[in-house]
Amino acid sequence: MSLDKSEVQKIAWLARLAIDEQDIPNYSVELSNILDLVERMNSVDTDGISPLAHPLELPARLRGDEITEKDQREHFQKHAPLTDEGCYLVPKVIE
């Protein structure tokens, strides 16, 4: 499997990662090498094998519907990059 420049750019955008134009060839080689490694999986036939998402196949434990959290806005926002009137700020979004 080899990823070309446009595929690297597409993935980088999907993951919202700015990468330098000059680094793309390098990423392209490295990611392709990793995918080659990953593709060794194809050496085994897994037809009919159920996927295992968790090692311990247990059901979820559900919690009761109780309010256990109190307002900690100030505490949480103390180190936030940019806030105003209790809101987190991002550059204006145009919908």
Added chain:
Amino acid sequence: MHQSTLAQLSAALESKEISSEELTRLYLERCKKFNDSLNCFITINEDEAIKKAKLADQQRAENKHTALTGIPVAQKDIFCTNGIKTSCGSKMLDNFIAPYDATVVEKMNAAGFIMLGKTNMDEFAMGSSNETSFYGPVKNPWNTDYVPGGSSGGSASAVAARLTPIATGTDTGGSIRQPASLCGITGLKPTYGRVSRYGMIAFASSLDQGGPMALTAEDAALMMNVIAGFDERDSTSAEQQVDDYTKNLNNSIEGLKIGLPKEYFGEGLDSNIAKIVEDGIKELEKLGATCKEIELPNTELSIPAYYVVAPAECSSNLSRFDGVRFGYRCDDPKDLSDLYTRSRGEGFGKEVKRRIMIGAYVLSAGYYDAYYLKAQQIRHLIRDDFQNAFKDVDVIAGPTATGTAFKLNEMIDDPVSMYLSDLYTVSVNLAGLPAISVPAGFDNNLPVGLQLIGNYFEESRLLNIAHQFQQATDHHKAIPEGFE
């Protein structure tokens, strides 16, 4: 005093041979003295540690203490610590002061441990050499030209150099066991779900597990008694009853059936390492264990499957680092996309970006079945291999790592070779099993670890075997030159 185990320190504190404050100062001095050369701490928590130590002495004076009250510890910088920087080895969180304590931290604080500081690690626990840290590489105290392993390299190096009596680590693909092996200490990766993941910054949620990194199996057992157990804040934590991990330490291992996977002793394993590991296993035979060759036929596939599952989960887990609510934010973002791409592009290091991109790719439309689903199927095969093996044997033994520590910068530009060096550790994570690495000897003055893998929730048995091994051997007592 700094060469003591937890049990010895506990006795010294109990007999008033030393106070917690004296002990804490002693270790803090060592941390400060050696951190320049080893770089194993990102944060040294001096003032707070001394304050807590004084409080511990008071609690001891008032008889309101546990056996561990006043004993210093180091926390891997992946665990959130309220009011203290929690960087996860990343520029992304260089300015992040965690607003809460991880469950592990909360439990250790409650038991009276004194936190000396936060240990260095590979960025977001992604690495096997501790070279991906934003804070620079950690050095191996056995030879500072060499890496300590990763990702819990700071903890391993600090324990080996006796800068802390014990430390926490986390293990997603070998991150406790491999650095333990490379630094000559004892590291236990518990069963998935045994130790709460709440407050432990997630790398790959279905693989991550926290555990102790210690000088001895007995010390690891003492820490496990504190940190193991069900946590209602972690949906994946097991409701299974917790053992007293010290209870069986002194049991005989007479009659123990050990499986030796032929895949763990094949090509790819350094012959010197093989010899040391085999000697270690002979030692266990002398103690009454019997050995038998077994097969784990899908071992080879564990690395490819791991490098799908772990990046997929990490690409999603690390999406929350977006420069909006906490952590790094780029300067003067011109719009929302710019805020996202630059904050993430500048805040994450190269290895993290590689893994995020691999993860995004394998989950993307059209590739899910070929990669992610396939990897989860292989995961099933790997778990079944282990379960078949455990029908015949009690534990599985083999090397922890393919070699001893390698030189700094030796593999940094070759991620695939680095990934392949995790051959003996990652399948344990895919299956969710417990495993321990114990010092088994030296090759060229660099430590070699013996790995023991147990069935689910058999930490007690692993600790028992490791303890018996350490009663019969001295490898774990060796101290790197210059750190005596």
Added chain:
Amino acid sequence: MEWETVIGLEIHAQLATKSKIFSGAATTYGAEPNTQACAVDLGLPGVLPVINKEVVAKAVKFGLAIEAEIPPKSVFARKNYFYPDLPKGYQISQFELPIVSTGHIDIQLEDGTTKRIGVTRAHLEEDAGKSMHEGFGDYTGIDLNRAGTPLLEIVSEPDMRNAKEAVAYMKKIHSIVRYLEICDGNMQEGSFRCDANVSVRPKGQEEFGTRAELKNINSFRFVEQAINIEVERQIDILEDGGEVIQETRLYDPNKNETRSMRSKEEANDYRYFPDPDLLPVEIENSFIEQIRGQLPELPDAKKQRFIDEFKLSEYDSGVLTAQKEMSDYFETCVKAADGEAKLSSNWITGELAASLNKENKDITESPVSAEMLGGMVKRIKDDTISGKIAKQVFEAMWNGEGNADSIIESKGLKQVTDTGAIEKLVDDVISNSPDQVAQYQAAPDDKKGKLIGYFVGQIMKQSQGKANPKQVNELLRKKLKI
């Protein structure tokens, strides 16, 4: 060419729980920004979700109400995309294994027939926060109070063929979730909102046309308007030889138009995968049966019961059972009216509904309680007051002047039933109206009914409406025969 419209709806119903779906933060509406966003809702590093049992119970309740299958196992998955009001960079939702499988509901069409609409699935997910684009200068403000609020997304089959059917479907789902008390149904606060998938195709063609998804419509009226305007737009495009493109569009009620939302289009590769922080939810039969036992009488069943038990028309019964509070009001009223159902129904769907409508009030805000209205109906039934006088009584009750009996008493509205007194009135009017008497007596029998109205009117006027109209009629007929 003749076109056929195809509509499918995705309704988001906010489940009425005290705490959020994956955290213990409160779900109360309208709090100060970010005061109800806890560490888990903010997606702080290291936090983990834990599923709220009540959310699962409410979803199962809905499933049972629409006769859907409840699969034994359901799985939460991550839907990955970046948006500032989505704190973790993914939404925890359900993808392959939803909590509720295929079900259906019946809707009433305007011609009185019933149509069955399929529900493909209903799945649980967490709501996102809110982005505020005004008031922060060059910035958008993010409030994450709503993040993590439990939503049940109810996905219909593309079974609806016009906007009216879509509205009927939405109203029916609204009615059901309110009956079940799993959602407060408040559309202004966004607790009940919908996306509509709309396409058109030449009549007779089997294949669906390309659809547009209309986002976030929060009123029944807007659903109808948005669909109609979108259908018009698509037909215009097709008739001009163009092609409809698959996209997300936003309905603007002010301009009554839909417009493309390009910002939502960028991230269409959601990279769904099972959330590794959560284990599968397993639903045991005993749990389902326990919830089945808690199911209330649902609108369709109640409607049939009203028809059978109270002999109401299908139409009236439908109106009275559409809203649970309305049906409760009716039943309380009938009880207070000693079982007088028909009159109670007439008064509720007539005078009361008109008054509520005029003041834009909901039945739950009615100044006239069900007991009060029933008390009045009782007085109509036992001839204490006439229907006409009752209007005065109702108005007085509406204005807070007390209950029916006290108003009748204080205003002296009691009907005159004393035969002697009425006879005197009748005699007076007959003797004062010789011309009308002659006209009446000369008229053929089939015209007499109309002419008698004059005398009744006069007598009622004289009695200020209090004479018993039935008695007046009987006496007049008797006396005018001579």
